[in-house]
Amino acid sequence: MRIGELSARTGVPAATIKYYVREGLLSSGERRSHNQVEYGEAHVRRLRLVRALVETGSLPIATVREVLAKIADREGNLDSTLGVVAPVLTPAPATEPGERYLELALAAMERQGWHRVNPGIPQVRALAEVLERLELLGLGDMVDRIDEYAAAAESAAASDLRLLGTRVERDEILETMILGTVLGDALFSALRRIAQVEMSGRTFKARERQRPEPEDC
Amino acid sequence: MRIGELSARTGVPAATIKYYVREGLLSSGERRSHNQVEYGEAHVRRLRLVRALVETGSLPIATVREVLAKIADREGNLDSTLGVVAPVLTPAPATEPGERYLELALAAMERQGWHRVNPGIPQVRALAEVLERLELLGLGDMVDRIDEYAAAAESAAASDLRLLGTRVERDEILETMILGTVLGDALFSALRRIAQVEMSGRTFKARERQRPEPEDC
DSSP states (O other), rough: OOOOHHHHHHTOHHEEEEEHHHHTTTOOOOOEETEEEEHHHHHHHHHHHHIIIIISSOOHHHHHHHHHHHOOOOOOOHHHHHHHHHHHHHHSSSOOOEEEEHHHHHHHHHHHTTTTSSSHHHHHHHHHHHHHHHHHTTTTHHTTEEEEEEHHHHHHHHHHHHHHHHSHHHHHHHHHHHHHHHHHHHHHHHHHHHHHHHHHHHHHHHHHHHHHOOOGG | OOHHHHHHHOOOOOHHHHHHHHTTTSSEEEEETEEEEOOOOOHHHHHHHHHHOOOOOOOOOHHHHHHHHHHOOSOOOHHHHHHHHEEEEEHOOOOOOOHHHHHHHHHHHHTTOOSSSSTSSHHHHHHHHHHHHHHTTTOOHHHTHEEEEEHHHHHHHHHHHHHHHTTOHHHHHHHHHHHHHHHOOOOHHHHHHHHHHHHHHHHHHHHHSSOOOOGGG
């Protein structure tokens, strides 16, 4: 297909496609004549992946390039490649979390039975850093309830992994995992906000019913 | 307290504090003499809220100002104020979702029994837009599994609301709700990524055990 069709099928403007090719995020098409370059289905898939990472995941171009390099690197088994890609998708904490919060994070993981997780991975530091911020901001009771949130997260992650289970090809598994992580955050956050509205309606309506009417005071 | 102590207690540099005052995100302290301004506990709390919204929530200054104005506006009951603040915290979808995806979102809400949610709120459009993106990117099976994610989101939202239930003061309830939304996304996303590592280890280790060793082929 020509660049116009590639653009139409992915929703990415032709100028942006050319920019991605220059930046090495997309292989160039096959040149057929001096003014015609041919693109294939692999370009469609790759372009959608890049777009999701840049637009939904708000990842910098350099990080996207790093993720794509991990996919292209055929060394190492799938599990280790997943282990290499995942931290790239986790924003590194701005500050190093305190020892106490690392311990809180590890204790929560222990209670959930998450024994296969290497305690040194950046995702654990990211969790500790959130716990620290929560406590600083007066939401220490959210930290106390971490097990409830961990159980909900485990249930979401189990669904994520069932998606991967239906993929067979290595690249497809990796792409699904990456898209599922980036878009999965957006999906869960949208659902949680709607659920909050529902629960808030139930809670505060109930409170108001219990309260005597102003006329009675 | 002086600006130096306010800065030390909140981790916000003095220059940034002055910037927030100029931008109307923080009321100015009480001037005691020509070179001494006194700040109180209300400034500490407000500054932490602003910092969380700007740094963790990555909200633009204008949006933070809007959120603070909603808190300051004493008109309307708590439930309606929560209803006004929440959409501000939900990034508006970049594109209007297709009708089909709005219907998918509403059907999922119906199945969850979320009957108190007004279908016209921006959070529902945000969900529909994520569903549309998922399908475009070849993750239609994540859309098919929306009920699993909705159940996990409901359980997280129920925990969120239990946090609010321990707050009595109107401003404290609103602040907790706002911080809980912004930091709650970060908390859940960190937990989910760790849970994914755990589940991935379980799944792919199991697959490898089932596979015959290369020597046997």
